Each structure stands twice: as structure tokens, then as C-alpha cells.
Amino acid sequence: MQQQKEVSRRNFLKNTSLVTAMGLSIPQIISTAFAAETSKKRVTIEKDEVILFQGDSITDAGRKKDDSSVNNASALGNGYAMLAAAEMLFKHADKNLKIYNRGISGNKVYQLAERWEKDALDLKPQVLSILIGVNDFWHKLLGRYEGTVDVYNKDLRALLDRTKQKFPDVKLIIGEPFAVTGTKAVDEKWFPAFDEYRKAAREIADSFDAVFIPYQSVFDKAQSSAPGVYWTNDGVHPSVAGARLMAEAWLKAVKG
């Protein structure tokens, strides 16, 4: 299993060199990642819809927690959620979209569950985007949390069941947890254990008919134009460039 992954990683590195040699732009690289990693499924954004971003610090991105207002810059933070929101509010100015960010730094799945009523269901989202999992793994690695990948899997499925029960037609977007090596926080101790969380997220997306965003391969492939630390300094939290990279991938998951 691990050997297979290493072979696949070597093939990937060969492929990214090829991508660079072909002089592809970053947006083209992302399209390539999508074509390779995802189905052609997209979420359609309709008039008057509520779009909710949920997750941990990557989604939170310094948003003002005491500002619950809609489509507000401070309330959206300055990460991928804000960048994707800005793009949607700009391109679909005639659609009366209502966009919220309720990511909270440090959150694991069980912590989303604890605040799900207030921070998700009460907002009645038509489109729900969730990126969660890196803390479920990382905090365990650091000895600050006991949950395993099975807990992550079970808790996230329960959360989505609960959501679907209340809103059967909610359009789901699940982001792949990602980690970039050669950075401050991510080293060889992360692998292959972390890959299990990525795999779980992908399988959950399939089970719930969600659009899956393959952030790991997006970040991997982006390294053909700049090193990992350019996109995320510590390997977990994206830089401005990394947030924009994520927003580009996120926006490929929707159509207007």
C-alpha cells in the first residue's frame, strides 16, 4: 500500500515536471488536477441562495467572530472563503446571494457538531461547503486529542446525515484535507497516516453525492511553479497565494 503510494508520488513528480515543461499556467494546472481527480460534477448556484463555508482555521482565516452579517468582508475573513465569495458576489451580482463564513480555528469534526445548529442549520444554507480534518489528525499527532480516523469518518458522516435530514436538497461541497511537506509543521511523521483522512473525506463525498475538491493534488501540482512554502508557510495554513489557489479550485466546483 505504502509502496504503491510512493510509486504514485514519483509518477506525480514526473507529471508535474512535464506540466512545467509544457509551460502551463497555474489555472491550467488546477484544471488538470481537477480533470485527473474529480468527476465532472458541479454545484449550480441559483438566485437567492445561501452559501455557507464551514471548517477550521483555514476557512476561518482571521474573520471577525462578533460580526455575523452577510456578505461582509470582516465576517468572511481573508482566506479562500472570502476570495471565493468575492468572486461569486462580483460575477453573480444579479443573484442576491447570501454568503457566510463560520469556520473556527482549531476545530475538529466533533466541534463542528457541537455548534452545528447555530452555525449551520439555522442559516438554512442551500450550498454547504465543509473543509475539516487536518486538526483531527494533527492534534492527535501532537498528543492533544484521542480521536482516530474512524472517529473522524463516523463523526463527519453523522454530521452530514443530520444536515441532509433537515435539508434533503442541500448541495454539498467537501474539501480534501491537505498537508504540504518541506514546511515548518509538516514532516514525514504525517505520512502515511494523514493520507487516511484524505481518503475518508473523498469516500464521504462520494457517499453523500457531494462535489469533492482535491486540495492535496491542487497544492502538489502548484509546486511546479513555486515551492510549497510559497503556498503555505507551515504546510497547513495557506498564504495569500495559497488561499487564492484554493478559491480557484473551489470556484471550479460551482457553476453560475
Add this chain to the structure above:
Amino acid sequence: MQQQKEVSRRNFLKNTSLVTAMGLSIPQIISTAFAAETSKKRVTIEKDEVILFQGDSITDAGRKKDDSSVNNASALGNGYAMLAAAEMLFKHADKNLKIYNRGISGNKVYQLAERWEKDALDLKPQVLSILIGVNDFWHKLLGRYEGTVDVYNKDLRALLDRTKQKFPDVKLIIGEPFAVTGTKAVDEKWFPAFDEYRKAAREIADSFDAVFIPYQSVFDKAQSSAPGVYWTNDGVHPSVAGARLMAEAWLKAVKG
């Protein structure tokens, strides 16, 4: 003069109706505004360049003033400067760009001049983008400032002379001060006096061979898809959508 403006405004309204009838997208509308209002001049962004955004609250956009670090989300705020920076850092990941925001809320031109050494010249920018003027007019209207449009004109020219003396090859981008009516802060008392500041900024851009960004017509034309308050709640400070609109116009002023 004023009559001419009204005629031109009526023609503009006819044109925007036409634009809407033609079903143009917002990016197309911005291109139209650019084609009508500006020369084809663009600033070329080269490898290793320092790009500096200067201005008032519109540029500031809640940036953390105690964070002077480069390419940093908090230090870039969450307005048009951050959105334009994110786009450049994403698309030109291989160019090692260094992007700063030093806008400060409430600033008029003389206040830029007071901090110009530390907040502009010391950063040695190759590309310098300035958006200033709305407070020079607004604070006078509110009786909190005595400077006239002649002071604005003279002070901004002096600031650019000083900059060119130190960096003869600096690439300048001058944004047009703008105000959107039918909002909380902007009413008929603003016109036609405010238009003189717009005119001054445009003439200064011409004199200094700067690329001029016609934000007023960009905001005017955007109203064919959503009302003014959608783009700026008080008529001066852009919403998330308005900031993205400005970033789109700004990005049209540069090429990679």
C-alpha cells in the same frame, strides 16, 4: 460645463441600458468602461518587483497596521488591494513579487505626504498605486478640513514629483476618486464639486505618464447589474463585491 455633464450622464444611462440589454457580463462591462475611458497603457509587472498600494480607508480595508510583513493577508486587509494582490501572487507565482498595502483610513493627500518617506519611499516600490481624494473633498464638505481641489492638485503633484525624483522609473497607477449616489453618505451636495477631484486625478495621471483607473465609470456601469448600494453601502467604501469590482479594474491596468 455642468449641462454637458448631464447630457453625458444621460448618454451613459442609455449606454448602460444597452449594455444590460446586450446581456454583457460584469467583466465585459468593465472592459467596456476601460475602452471608453482610458488609453491602452498598461504597467508591466516584472520579476522581483515591489508593488505598493497607497491611499485611504478604501485601500486600507481593515489591514493590521502593526503587521508590516510582505504578501501577508492581515497586512493586506480585505479590500481591493488584497484581492488584486491575491490574483497577482497566484498567477505570477514564479515572479517573487513583494506586495505591500500602506493605505490609512481617513487620509488626505497631505497625510500621505507626512508619512511618505517611511510608508512609500523606504519600501523602494517599482510599481506604485495611489487612490486618494475622497476625504480631501468629503472632510471639507463636512467642515472638518479647509483644503480645496487646488490644494489636492498641488499636493498630489508635489508627492509624485518627490517620488519621481527618488525613483525616476517608478511605474505609477493613479485611481480615480469615486462616489456613488443613492447611498447613505453621498447625496446631491457632492456634485458637481466632487467631479473636480476626479478631473484633477485624471489630469495628474496624464502629466505623470501614470496608468489611470476610471473607478467612477466602473462603479457607474456596474449598476446595470445591481444597485449602487450593492457595490458600496455608504457610497464611498466598497462592499466585498465592490472591492472585487475594483480589483478587476486594477488588474486591467497591469500585465504580467
